[in-house]
Amino acid sequence: MSDTTASSATPNRLNRIADWGIYALFIAVVLGLPMLMDDVFWLNRIAKYLVYGMLGIAIALSWGYAGILNLGQGLFFGLGAYMTAMSLKLMSSTSLQQGSDKPVPDFMLWNAEPGAMTDLCCINKGSFLWIPFQHQWFGLAMAIVLPLIVAFILSSSIFRLRVSGVYVAIITLALVLLVRLLIIDAQPVTNGFNGLTDLGWLTIGGFEFDPYMVQTYYVVAGSLCLVLLLARWLVSTRAGLILQSTRDDPTRARYLGYDVAAFQVFFFTVSAGIAGFAGMLYVVAAEFASPSFMDITFSISMVVWAAVGGRNSLIGACLGAILINTIEATVSETEVFKEAWKLIIGLIFVLVVLYMPRGLAGLARDLTGWLGQRRRGADPMPKAAE
Amino acid sequence: MAVALSIDGLTVDFGGFRAVDDFTTVVEDGELRVILGPNGAGKTTLMDLISGKTASTGGHVHLYGTEITNRPEHIIARHGVGRKFQIPSVFRDLTVRQNLEVAASGEPGVFRNLRLHMVAQDRERIDRVIELTNLGPVLGTIAGELSHGQMQWLELGMLITQQAKVVLLDEPTAGMTQAETFKTAEIINALKGSHTILVVEHDMAFVREIAERISVMHMGRLLAEGPMAQIEADPAVREAYLGSGGIH
Ligand SMILES: Nc1ncnc2c1ncn2[C@@H]1O[C@H](COP(=O)(O)OP(=O)(O)OP(=O)(O)O)[C@@H](O)[C@H]1O
Ligand SMILES: [Mg+2]
Numbered sequence: 001m002s003d004t005t006a007s008s009a010t011p012n013r014l015n016r017i018a019d020w021g022i023y024a025l026f027i028a029v030v031l032g033l034p035m036l037m038d039d040v041f042w043l044n045r046i047a048k049y050l051v052y053g054m055l056g057i058a059i060a061l062s063w064g065y066a067g068i069l070n071l072g073q074g075l076f077f078g079l080g081a082y083m084t085a086m087s088l089k090l091m092s093s094t095s096l097q098q099g100s101d102k103p104v105p106d107f108m109l110w111n112a113e114p115g116a117m118t119d120l121c122c123i124n125k126g127s128f129l130w131i132p133f134q135h136q137w138f139g140l141a142m143a144i145v146l147p148l149i150v151a152f153i154l155s156s157s158i159f160r161l162r163v164s165g166v167y168v169a170i171i172t173l174a175l176v177l178l179v180r181l182l183i184i185d186a187q188p189v190t191n192g193f194n195g196l197t198d199l200g201w202l203t204i205g206g207f208e209f210d211p212y213m214v215q216t217y218y219v220v221a222g223s224l225c226l227v228l229l230l231a232r233w234l235v236s237t238r239a240g241l242i243l244q245s246t247r248d249d250p251t252r253a254r255y256l257g258y259d260v261a262a263f264q265v266f267f268f269t270v271s272a273g274i275a276g277f278a279g280m281l282y283v284v285a286a287e288f289a290s291p292s293f294m295d296i297t298f299s300i301s302m303v304v305w306a307a308v309g310g311r312n313s314l315i316g317a318c319l320g321a322i323l324i325n326t327i328e329a330t331v332s333e334t335e336v337f338k339e340a341w342k343l344i345i346g347l348i349f350v351l352v353v354l355y356m357p358r359g360l361a362g363l364a365r366d367l368t369g370w371l372g373q374r375r376r377g378a379d380p381m382p383k384a385a386e
Numbered sequence: 387m388a389v390a391l392s393i394d395g396l397t398v399d400f401g402g403f404r405a406v407d408d409f410t411t412v413v414e415d416g417e418l419r420v421i422l423g424p425n426g427a428g429k430t431t432l433m434d435l436i437s438g439k440t441a442s443t444g445g446h447v448h449l450y451g452t453e454i455t456n457r458p459e460h461i462i463a464r465h466g467v468g469r470k471f472q473i474p475s476v477f478r479d480l481t482v483r484q485n486l487e488v489a490a491s492g493e494p495g496v497f498r499n500l501r502l503h504m505v506a507q508d509r510e511r512i513d514r515v516i517e518l519t520n521l522g523p524v525l526g527t528i529a530g531e532l533s534h535g536q537m538q539w540l541e542l543g544m545l546i547t548q549q550a551k552v553v554l555l556d557e558p559t560a561g562m563t564q565a566e567t568f569k570t571a572e573i574i575n576a577l578k579g580s581h582t583i584l585v586v587e588h589d590m591a592f593v594r595e596i597a598e599r600i601s602v603m604h605m606g607r608l609l610a611e612g613p614m615a616q617i618e619a620d621p622a623v624r625e626a627y628l629g630s631g632g633i634h
Contacts (some may be wrong), residue, residue: 230574238502239500245484263496
């Protein structure tokens with residue numbers, strides 16, 4: 001009997017070593033990339049894909065580990081992006097050129113009523129909302145805090161009511177659409193469809209992070225690695241295991257004494273915070289925020305990346321997002337391939353959902369398991385009885 | 387002896403139909419109580435009421451003197467009620483060991499569980515349960531791949547790991563082979579004394595194996611209560627069972 005326990009521990013240990021190996025390799029490649037590639041244009045592109053990788057982690061956390069399919073993750077990404085962009089907009093030279101010593105977004109001036117005071121307090125009805133964003137750190141903090149607050153309120157209400165499965169997907173989808181409409185509608189404050197453009201650069205301790213500088217790449221890459229490790233730690237804790245149990249059978253978890261909703265709310269909210277952080281980094285690298293961040297197609301794309309990479313694996317979903325976007329960028333240089341690529345991704349998604357629910361990460365795991373078994377097969381030890 | 391579970395006038399009214407109707411009984415600490423009754427008598431519903439799955443419309447449930455009537459399920463569980471379902475209910479995507487680990491955490495909330503390792507006490511408890519339930523060889527197996535019997539034992543093992551003081555078992559041997567049933571009786575007998583147990587069971591051979599006191603339910607009501615011999619001789623019980631072929 002002890003033989004069986006011992007031999008069943010071997011593939012486990014092999015898996016764990018393979019796991020940490022992949023994490024280490026990933027971090028090394030992501031942080032080492034600028035040494036291999038000095039094209040800042042490409043580095044900036046990759047930085048954006050790393051941001052998508054962070055979104056993959058957020059999706060894996062809520063969908064893979066908590067079993068909550070959030071089809072509105074773009075809401076939190078968008079909130080993070082807008083909060084950051086508001087601060088960076090006020091730091092932009094376009095907000096200062098208007099003969100005023102206090103910054104006012106250019107689009108507000110263009111649309112101002114004749115004779116209106118050109119000050120954030122009262123240039124239009126909603127402009128006062130911008131006042132605290134004159135401090136860059138306020139915008140950066142809100143990029144994470146606002147998604148956390150919204151996600152907490154939203155998830156507390158839906159999970160306390162024991163809403164689950166497809167209903168959560170519908171509610172989150174509806175919500176992201178609603179907020180997108182609100183943002184477009186609040187044109188005087190948000191610049192509507194056009195979003196926030198001509199932004200200033202993130203400035204820390206006097207250092208300006210030009211998006212086309214390797215330092216900016218390191219900010220994004222370092223953040224991604226931190227988030228990956230943090231998420232990995234979270235799912236490895238007791239709480240992470242209990243969360244997975246609530247995904248498998250919420251009733252059983254309740255009868256073991258767990259407040260299931262509390263676990264769902266916590267991880268849903270963390271996932272939203274990660275998405276908000278991703279939104280912040282995206283704005284730093286891409287220099288704009290737009291209502292298109294809250295398009296349904298974008299939120300659904302995130303789910304596709306995670307599904308293909310493997311939603312039950314943080315690093316799988318992260319790699320899925322990065323690889324799909326990198327390949328897409330490479331092939332979509334030609335118009336024909338661009339269309340074909342959408343088809344291919346659609347097809348891969350369907351195949352993965354039908355035949356490979358654990359995605360590419362699951363495939364890799366099966367492969368290491370199979371290799372381990374082959375090695376054990378060569379072992380002269382007799383097979384333990386079942 | 388201390389009273390573990392006291393049920394007083396418990397009633398649930400499903401729009402005019404009373405699935406459990408003014409049910410009263412007292413279960414002592416360490417007792418093993420079997421609940422018998424024909425199909426649809428309200429046995430499962432009674433367990434639903436005790437464990438908080440269904441809200442009662444009348445009556446009270448006290449657990450070691452604390453009122454637990456209609457509290458949320460996880461609170462009742464934290465007070466010490468463990469429940470095994472008629473359909474085996476384990477975490478199918480987790481390994482057997484992970485299932486037991488989830489059951490072992492003494493902390494109900496999120497933040498106290500934000501740590502990587504189990505406390506030694508919990509680990510020891512898991513080891514004892516593994517021994518009792520013979521799950522050692524399958525610890526690394528995904529629970530969804532277990533045999534029917536192993537799944538039932540895992541669920542039982544989780545209740546013990548959870549340190550439930552009062553254990554509610556709904557047909558723990560349903561669908562089991564004779565050998566599996568025997569093993570289950572062994573586990574339940576091992577729990578006697580340290581746990582208070584309520585078992586719903588149809589298999590009379592199994593009931594004879596484990597029973598001390600029996601409560602018979604019929605149409606939501608308590609029909610008779612007492613030791614096996616007395617129940618078998620009770621004319622009202624014979625009457626109630628006539629429709630469904632008697633006690634086998
Ligand atoms: N939520 C509900 N609404 C309406 N009727 C219900 C509900 N739950 C149970 N019942 C009814 O209550 C009665 C008792 O059901 P219960 O499942 O408790 O019986 P049981 O004694 O466990 O039977 P069995 O031996 O078949 O498991 C049945 O007639 C059932 O249809
Ligand atoms: Mg029943």
